[in-house]
Amino acid sequence: MKYLDEYRDPVAARKLADTIARTVTRPWTIMEICGGQTHTIVKYGIDEILPSQIELVHGPGCPVCVTPLEMIDRAHAIASRRDVIFCSFGDMLRVPGSRGDLLQLKSEGADVRVVYSPLDAVKVAADNPGRKAVFFAIGFETTAPPNAMAVWMARKRGLKNFSVLVSHVTVPNAITAILDAPGNRVQGFLGPGHVCTVVGYDEYEPIASQYHVPIVITGFEPLDMLEGVLWTVRQLESGRAEVENQYGRAVQRNGNAQSRQLIDEVFEVCDRKWRGVGTIPQSGYRLRDAYRDYDAEKIFAVEDICTQESTVCISGEILRGLKKPHHCPAFGKQCTPQTPLGATMVSAEGACAAYFHYGRHLVSLDVSTDTPSLAAGDRR
């Protein structure tokens, strides 16, 4: 596939890894923001081909993982209703709430359907006029344009039986929360490539200068990530702290003007609870008043459902890059993708789930890099 496969070329990857090795002179800790980037690192073993001075810590950029427990409970309450067709992205169905996950609800007879796109949920509404179609609108800024478009289209077509349960989160204030946390070790960031495709990266410039951290907006393929690391390391080695755009083929500084406009029309910024982390001010979107007829929380009166998070899991520390999955005593034991205890295990992109899926609970710890490593002698 063009613009995809060529960014997985092994010779080019080796070349970039060697360049990084020649550039680095001391240890650096870099955080990749997006769950998709974490996925690439673990899937291709990127951290294995990087020099050992580079430590990659995994960020909170997994919208499925950070959807708060009470939002799952609200979804559960809505989906349990007989008159509702509850539509959702596939990976949300396995997130456990207080009363189980949406897949279990489906097995008990609820009409829960996987859709690939929010626009397909609008179609479900149009095809089922006698019932209420509800779409679970989660995501970062990347998913805001399609979610906003779904609401906008429903209004345009005069559909009265479509609504969205919104749980949007936004990146910049999560980064500052990480940087402000005591014990923060992150020195540079691989910024969220697809988020910035939509909203641009001008918001990151004040963060880079205020906290003096380089932020390289990075893509998702192996060559993108290696190049992102290279540019970050170069900045760190030379004491610079700027925003650079590695993902230029998809990202421009001002993002997509039309998307920004539609997001602004349909959504407004609000405080959001992040599972495992707590409330981060001004870190999410909710529907504007003008669109309250499409707000499932209001229509089904579930706003009062509030739930406390589990105290056992260390997701919060993992999402902030303070710990890694293998530091958690429950990892791979009580806490697995089938029986997740917390945020970072619930979706394929959460750090714990990615580590688990790619078997890092089964291999030895390379103590020199504090990373589960297949190269570390005794493979189990």
Next chain:
Amino acid sequence: MCLGVPGQVVETYHEHDVLMGKVAFGGVFRRVCLEHVPQVKPGEFVLVHVGFALSRIDEQEAKRVFEFLERMNQLDELESPSQDAESQAGESDEPLEKSPP
């Protein structure tokens, strides 16, 4: 964090007044909403996330990393290992994208 996949626009059409397209991903085709990339023409590539085009793929930018690697290959051929320090200095002059005026 978000699964965004490049696809090639095959044709465009309107559905309920919204700009849509038939987009080719390798050998499979899917309908994609193109409302936010209205200038796109058949033959061009877009980045698609959950059935929605987020942006056009800039072909020039897409080549950049390969041009960099090509330059490195050429440098390696010209230089011996003892001149690595010099080649590093050359690389740090890489044009980095700054905010456009």
Next chain:
Amino acid sequence: MSDPSVAGIDWSSCPTPKSNYDRILLGHGSGGRLTNELIERVFVPAFDNPILAALEDQATLNLAATNGGAAGGLPRLAFTTDAFVVQPLFFPGGDIGRLAVHGTVNDLAVGGALPQFLSAAFILEEGLPIDDLKRIAASMRAACDEAGVQLVTGDTKVVDRGKGDQVFITTAGIGIVPPGRNLSIRSVRPGDKILVSGTLGDHGITIMSVREGIEFETALESDTAPLTSLVQAMLAACPAIRWMRDPTRGGLASALNEMASAAGVGVELVESTIPVRNEVHAACEMLGLDALYVANEGKLVAVVPADDSEKLLGTMRAHPLGQNAAIIGTVVDEHPRMVLLRSLVGGERVVTMLAGEQLPRIC
């Protein structure tokens, strides 16, 4: 870290109950970890006998031993059963009937048996158009003829509208195992090579492309096919083949994890050698799926001593169903019960067992 001796089926070392679910989920049918859990928790204890406990795809029955007859006098029979619940009933490249015949025949064939007879029991939902049933029956007849088997007995039941998904088909199959043939999952040895007969994921992606909410256009078709003649050609060329399986639901990853666990060996795969069609690759990228876990219905995986691997590859490629055959990995004695993959860019990762249903992802 988890108990290393049960890598790949690590839930048995988990202190909490093996599954939180007290009802059947779709994931229990996915061919991965949940399916295995169900088998181990419910069926094996209930039917406890050594033939079932071997958990091969087919049971090889030694009638001489049970009848007290002279060894070598009576043939060994291979016996298998299977169930088919695919939706939609008719899909590009086939239908539920064709799938049922091929699936049953293949379970017998990969054990080295010559399939002979099938039975089929139909559970039909009230309201199913009879024309659809006629199409399915005709398709099964054609598939039986092509595979050289006869459907010799059957049954039909009807359930109320809403209590069944149009058609469910359960089959049983009987084949003859030639004397001296002893394919077994436990005969796999370090140093052996692993081969696949062709491209992975064709069937599962075809089905997904016609699934409501996900649909996409593709020229892909299900790869459903009877593998008997391919297997016979392979065994004739390389009688030393250790073990074969048709990797259906759960995909190649699940089949190899089961092999690694049962045989107590490690597996190393090379990503760049695994054959995948462009369309399957593209669909997997688009939906965020992994072709290693997607179902195949006309492919097999075979393990053979290293010295025979090139010859076997040549034999497979010469057969119409093996044109894209490839050597994709090696059995090793390191990391027992673990399947590793060397990625395109050189790093390694573990290929774990599928947990639950594979769902398209957003991230």
